[in-house]
Amino acid sequence: MGRKTTIFFFILFNLLIFIGISLSSASDENYIHLMKGTKIESSGNLIRFIMPDKMIEVIGTGGLLRIKAYDKTHQLLHSAKQGQLIYVLNTSELRNQQVLPEDLILLNFKGLGPQPDPPGKIFLLKSGTKISRDKGDLVFATDNGTKLIFMPEPNGVTGKCQAYDSANKLLFTRANAGLARMIDFQSLKNKGAIQNIQTWIIFSSEIEEK
Numbered sequence: 001m002g003r004k005t006t007i008f009f010f011i012l013f014n015l016l017i018f019i020g021i022s023l024s025s026a027s028d029e030n031y032i033h034l035m036k037g038t039k040i041e042s043s044g045n046l047i048r049f050i051m052p053d054k055m056i057e058v059i060g061t062g063g064l065l066r067i068k069a070y071d072k073t074h075q076l077l078h079s080a081k082q083g084q085l086i087y088v089l090n091t092s093e094l095r096n097q098q099v100l101p102e103d104l105i106l107l108n109f110k111g112l113g114p115q116p117d118p119p120g121k122i123f124l125l126k127s128g129t130k131i132s133r134d135k136g137d138l139v140f141a142t143d144n145g146t147k148l149i150f151m152p153e154p155n156g157v158t159g160k161c162q163a164y165d166s167a168n169k170l171l172f173t174r175a176n177a178g179l180a181r182m183i184d185f186q187s188l189k190n191k192g193a194i195q196n197i198q199t200w201i202i203f204s205s206e207i208e209e210k
Contacts, residue, residue: 031113032201038194060185080203085183088198090156100129109176116202
């Protein structure tokens with residue numbers, strides 16, 4: 001009986017490891033890093049990002065983007081709806097700012113890249129939000145009384161953050177967050193290549209497999 005129990009737990013342990021690896025791999029598909037220098041081609045409402053091992057098509061439809069990824073032989077790898085183009089800020093860019101010059105969204109970094117929040121749960125810092133500093137931390141005070149404290153890591157890109165409501169009650173804590181601005185789809189059409197190192201495509205819905 002003891003031997004059977006040991007075998008059962010051994011199989012269960014390995015199954016959990018397999019599931020964990022599978023989920024981790026799936027989450028990697030929620031973002032694409034557009035490296036600095038990535039070539040850009042555009043036509044109408046379509047932009048192509050030419051990468052060494054793949055080509056990414058971004059189709060503009062209002063505020064949401066449809067994403068298609070192809071390999072070198074132009075075989076469809078996967079597609080996704082509700083994609084967004086973002087630029088992840090280095091917090092040093094806000095060093096001399098008293099208010100936010102543009103809208104920013106808060107993102108989680110998991111694995112190698114940023115992960116979008118579910119629709120309806122995106123934490124938005126609106127343009128005009130007041131910025132103050134406390135021993136290297138950035139403090140954002142919104143009009144509705146919510147306060148976000150961002151504690152950047154040495155890289156300036158990611159960091160720990162805490163959000164409080166108007167009664168100073170803790171809403172949430174994130175251990176590996178980042179601040180990003182949305183990239184206007186149209187603004188990339190006249191550029192020949194990606195110019196910022198922290199340019200990403202993120203997906204706010206599940207991947208549609210081939």
